[in-house]
Amino acid sequence: MQIQLDPNSELQLYKQLANQIIECIAQGELKNGDTLPSVRSMATDLGINVSTVSKSYHELEEKGLIELKPKAKAVIIGGQKRALEETEVEKVENALKPIMAEAFARGLEKEQMTSLFQRILKQWK
Template identity: 35%
Template sequence: MNIIISNQSDLPIYEQIAESFKEKILSGELSGGELLPSIRSLAKDLRISVITTKRAYEELEKEGFIETIPGKGCFVKAKSTELLKEEVLRKIEEHLVNAVHMAVSYGIEQEELEDILSCLYEEGIDHGK
């Protein structure tokens, strides 16, 4: 499992791990029912405390991304496509709120911002992103 953590990040390590798993789940890289690495195994691979890994898994479970089956391990929770889409839309909205705040603070008109978004979206479509 390829998870990258950074000591320079403002996020605590457990949040970096949880965010990495969320991204993999939301992108479809990890699918419902898939077994995650054991807490000990992941901690060993990342060279971090088992407590930190356990906390990341607890956060993921609390948010409904994974489920723990005693004696079997932690699995990606099978979610409906609609719930996954809502989570993605929420993340996009967070980024757009930041863009709107920046645009307003620099006097960029809504039409200009919409043009930028349209251009970026078209470029993404053209490049298969």
């Protein structure tokens, strides 16, 4: 797993880290049962604060993608193919809606959005 954080990005470091771990799960690089490095180890490897990594891990736990075990590493529990509950589907829809609306408002055509969506989907298993 290769993580690259951009300190000059508008996106906070903890969010960048969480997003990249999510992408690793989506791409199949991280699978159900795999473990992430300890918070301290990840912070050292990336040269960032321990609290930043901790915040990322807690966000991933809240999303149901990892399980944090006391005095142990974080375990991937996402990536398993299963039917989502309606509330989970609604949550994804609510997250996508403003992004898609902004793209449309900026002039992206529906066909271009569909093409972009398909291109992104090809990256994941």
